[in-house]
Amino acid sequence: MSVTSRRxxxxxxxxxxxxxxxxxxxxxxxxxxxxxxxxxxxxxxxxNFGYGKAVEDWNASHTDIKIDHQKMGELRDFAPQLAQxxxxxxxxxxVVGLEEGQLLGYIKNHQGFLNLFDVGGKELEKTYVSWKWExxxxxDGKFLLGLGTDVGGTxxxxxxxxxxxxxxxxxxxxxxxxxxxxxxxVSVGKQFAAANTGAKWLDSATSIMQPYIMQQGSSWNFDxxxxxxxxxxxxxxxxxxxxxxxxxxxxxAKLARWSPDWDAAFKNSAFATVFCPAWMTEGVIKPxxxxxxxxxxxxxxxxxGVGNWGGSxxxxxxxxxxxxxxxxxxxxxxxxxxxxxxxxxxxxxPSDVAALDDPAFANSTSAYFNNAPIxxxxxxxxxxxxxxxxxSKHQQIWETICEPAMQSAEQGKxxxxxxxxxxxxxxxxxxxx
Amino acid sequence: xxxxSGGTLRRxxxxxxxxVRVSPYLYVAPFFLLFAAFGVFPILYTAYASLFHWSLLESxxxxxGLSNYTDVLTxxxxxxxxxxxxxxxxxxxxPQLALALGIASLLTRRLRLRTGLRMGILVPNITxxxxxxxxxxxxxxxxxxxxxxxLDSVGIPIVEWRTHRWSSWxxxxxxxxxxxxxxxxxxYLAAMQAIPRDLYESAALDGAGPLRQFWQITVPMIRPTIxxxxxxxxxxxMQLFTEPLLFGYGIPRGGADNEYQTLAMYIYQTTFxxxxxxxxxxxxxxxxxxxxxxxxxxxVALIRRGVKGEAR
Numbered sequence: 001m002s003v004t005s006r007r008x009x010x011x012x013x014x015x016x017x018x019x020x021x022x023x024x025x026x027x028x029x030x031x032x033x034x035x036x037x038x039x040x041x042x043x044x045x046x047x048n049f050g051y052g053k054a055v056e057d058w059n060a061s062h063t064d065i066k067i068d069h070q071k072m073g074e075l076r077d078f079a080p081q082l083a084q085x086x087x088x089x090x091x092x093x094x095v096v097g098l099e100e101g102q103l104l105g106y107i108k109n110h111q112g113f114l115n116l117f118d119v120g121g122k123e124l125e126k127t128y129v130s131w132k133w134e135x136x137x138x139x140d141g142k143f144l145l146g147l148g149t150d151v152g153g154t155x156x157x158x159x160x161x162x163x164x165x166x167x168x169x170x171x172x173x174x175x176x177x178x179x180x181x182x183x184x185x186v187s188v189g190k191q192f193a194a195a196n197t198g199a200k201w202l203d204s205a206t207s208i209m210q211p212y213i214m215q216q217g218s219s220w221n222f223d224x225x226x227x228x229x230x231x232x233x234x235x236x237x238x239x240x241x242x243x244x245x246x247x248x249x250x251x252x253a254k255l256a257r258w259s260p261d262w263d264a265a266f267k268n269s270a271f272a273t274v275f276c277p278a279w280m281t282e283g284v285i286k287p288x289x290x291x292x293x294x295x296x297x298x299x300x301x302x303x304x305g306v307g308n309w310g311g312s313x314x315x316x317x318x319x320x321x322x323x324x325x326x327x328x329x330x331x332x333x334x335x336x337x338x339x340x341x342x343x344x345x346x347x348x349x350p351s352d353v354a355a356l357d358d359p360a361f362a363n364s365t366s367a368y369f370n371n372a373p374i375x376x377x378x379x380x381x382x383x384x385x386x387x388x389x390x391x392s393k394h395q396q397i398w399e400t401i402c403e404p405a406m407q408s409a410e411q412g413k414x415x416x417x418x419x420x421x422x423x424x425x426x427x428x429x430x431x432x433x
Numbered sequence: 434x435x436x437x438s439g440g441t442l443r444r445x446x447x448x449x450x451x452x453v454r455v456s457p458y459l460y461v462a463p464f465f466l467l468f469a470a471f472g473v474f475p476i477l478y479t480a481y482a483s484l485f486h487w488s489l490l491e492s493x494x495x496x497x498g499l500s501n502y503t504d505v506l507t508x509x510x511x512x513x514x515x516x517x518x519x520x521x522x523x524x525x526x527x528p529q530l531a532l533a534l535g536i537a538s539l540l541t542r543r544l545r546l547r548t549g550l551r552m553g554i555l556v557p558n559i560t561x562x563x564x565x566x567x568x569x570x571x572x573x574x575x576x577x578x579x580x581x582x583x584l585d586s587v588g589i590p591i592v593e594w595r596t597h598r599w600s601s602w603x604x605x606x607x608x609x610x611x612x613x614x615x616x617x618x619x620x621y622l623a624a625m626q627a628i629p630r631d632l633y634e635s636a637a638l639d640g641a642g643p644l645r646q647f648w649q650i651t652v653p654m655i656r657p658t659i660x661x662x663x664x665x666x667x668x669x670x671m672q673l674f675t676e677p678l679l680f681g682y683g684i685p686r687g688g689a690d691n692e693y694q695t696l697a698m699y700i701y702q703t704t705f706x707x708x709x710x711x712x713x714x715x716x717x718x719x720x721x722x723x724x725x726x727x728x729x730x731x732x733v734a735l736i737r738r739g740v741k742g743e744a745r
Contacts, residue, residue, distance in 0.1 A: 076683060080705035087489045109490040255576065256595075259682050264577035396707045400686055408689035411596055430708060433486070 050346030101395025146313025154307025205243030222391025554615030566679025
């Protein structure tokens with residue numbers, strides 16, 4: 001190889017590398033330079049908040065602020081991610097959805113979030129159901145952490161065709177009258193089981209914990225001073241015993257909730273009743289049971305009448321570069337229009353007082369659920385809700401410690417007392433750090 | 434007429450010598466800089482974090498010395514995770530490597546579509562781990578899964594895969610074996626190609642059957658390769674995370690009784706989903722690292738002893 005051709009090759013190689021480097025530099029966008037364009041507010045939600053149409057409407061009518069709605073998967077995927085982004089100080093959206101349990105975890109450690117009182121949040125105090133507003137407050141009411149999106153409101157969803165097979169009344173008023181109390185729920189369940197329809201009465205023993213405790217008690221695992229009382233709280237033990245008693249009598253399908261088996265069980269008609277908050281009707285039961293079961297499900301008032309389960313909030317992380325605009329977006333999404341749009345799309349029950357009274361919600365029916373007047377039913381179920389103390393570590397304890405223990409007792413892998421001791425021990429360990 | 438002065442020549446000479454001596458380091462530097470930033474630094478920072486009471490949700494950290502380590506070592510759930518990890522590892526790796534050896538020796542023979550088969554066994558390895566986890570999780574669903582459906586149609590009682598230790602371990606091992614057997618088979622195959630043919634010929638002349646040839650010639654000759662795959666499998670097996678996590682539908686608990694919760698899942702649960710305790714998670718990560726080191730060395734020693742080969 002002659003020296004000249006080697007020199008040319010070297011020159012060509014150097015030019016290629018330089019070209020690549022410069023090209024790569026030119027292709028990278030500089031995100032901070034959008035001074036003259038619209039401000040983009042990133043909204044991150046989990047599951048299905050039902051904001052599709054609401055975001056579209058906003059983007060169509062606003063030129064200065066655009067919403068970029070990012071769906072971050074299920075809660076259990078989003079929650080750890082958000083915790084990491086808040087700790088790192090970057091990566092979180094401008095507005096994030098917080099499930100109630102998540103929010104409670106951040107009440108004490110709210111340093112990663114913006115105090116919405118600083119951007120004018122006080123004006124919204126009267127627009128929400130009072131206990132929903134109060135739960136979003138931290139620091140003895142001085143820090144507004146989240147604006148309420150939906151509330152739970154719980155009812156009993158049941159399969160009319162399976163009830164008919166078991167010679168039980170199928171009309172929702174009649175069902176509500178047949179099952180006014182928890183004892184009645186158990187005895188009708190036994191009646192159903194005796195009819196041998198091939199289905200069980202209930203999906204899992206664990207699914208009565210939330211409806212029962214939220215209705216019958218004023219606290220669950222923690223008292224007002226955030227001390228762990230799950231082991232001594234009589235309501236918790238009563239619910240535990242009730243669920244496992246039903247399992248022992250063969251009334252439950254012993255499924256693990258929120259698993260693919262549970263999803264398939266809807267299609268396979270494995271159980272006749274399930275406790276459903278508003279967001280579960282259109283958002284959970286309908287996609288799982290499928291179109292083939294349209295009209296077979298119906299909604300009745302749950303035993304005890306009153307129920308509340310879940311509900312979320314929108315919060316603004318402190319790391320946002322556009323706090324005022326983020327607040328505007330959060331305010332819109334939790335306004336009457338936002339709530340009603342979310343209800344229409346995902347049956348998320350509003351926590352906004354005006355939305356609750358609006359005929360669009362109050363008179364709504366669900367075609368999938370045999371034209372049940374879900375607005376009236378769920379609104380009635382929320383009316384008697386007592387404010388409930390849940391505590392900062394409630395969600396982790398219930399979902400990752402208590403429920404699996406109860407499932408293992410239900411499946412016969414442990415006795416009720418052994419499973420109780422196990423979950424209490426683990427919960428105490430978690431609380432003590 | 435230009436005559437280059439002695440000074441320029443000497444400078445050029447010195448520069449060229451400097452070039453020869455220093456350039457190699459400069460060429461390798463980018464990798465090591467990146468490794469230092471993204472490999473070494475996090476490891477050291479994790480060691481630092483393990484000395485504190487450090488919560489992901491709070492901004493203050495209090496020094497605890499080695500308390501995190503003693504907490505972890507006295508935690509029964511930690512030892513349960515260790516037990517699960519080792520158990521799943523052995524259940525997955527031993528059949529996997531044996532099968533890989535067998536497949537490799539079969540692939541050295543003259544077969545139709547030999548190249549196609551050799552490429553085919555690697556296909557499971559190139560699929561996404563998460564996709565494999567999700568699909569196998571559905572196949573092994575406790576109630577309505579395909580495998581249970583097959584068992585049921587043949588009259589065998591269905592197995593609730595996630596409710597027992599042995600069944601969950603078996604399902605996870607199936608996932609791991611499905612993915613890695615082909616990879617290891619190809620590595621063994623490559624090593625076997627290097628064995629000189631005349632060894633087999635002389636063995637055949639001496640009357641050795643194929644099985645004897647396999648055990649007395651093939652396996653000892655590829656001993657370094659077996660050691661290599663054992664170490665890689667150990668490192669991979671100890672870090673098992675995606676398969677058991679997705680088998681449990683994304684829940685790091687690993688079964689109601691933590692039947693299939695591996696160490697990596699326990700670390701993840703402690704640090705990111707339940708306790709948000711970075712300090713304990715870091716301590717566990719370092720213990721896992723030391724653990725892998727010890728286990729890999731034990732593995733090597735066992736294989737060196739078990740597979741007698743040329744005196745070295």
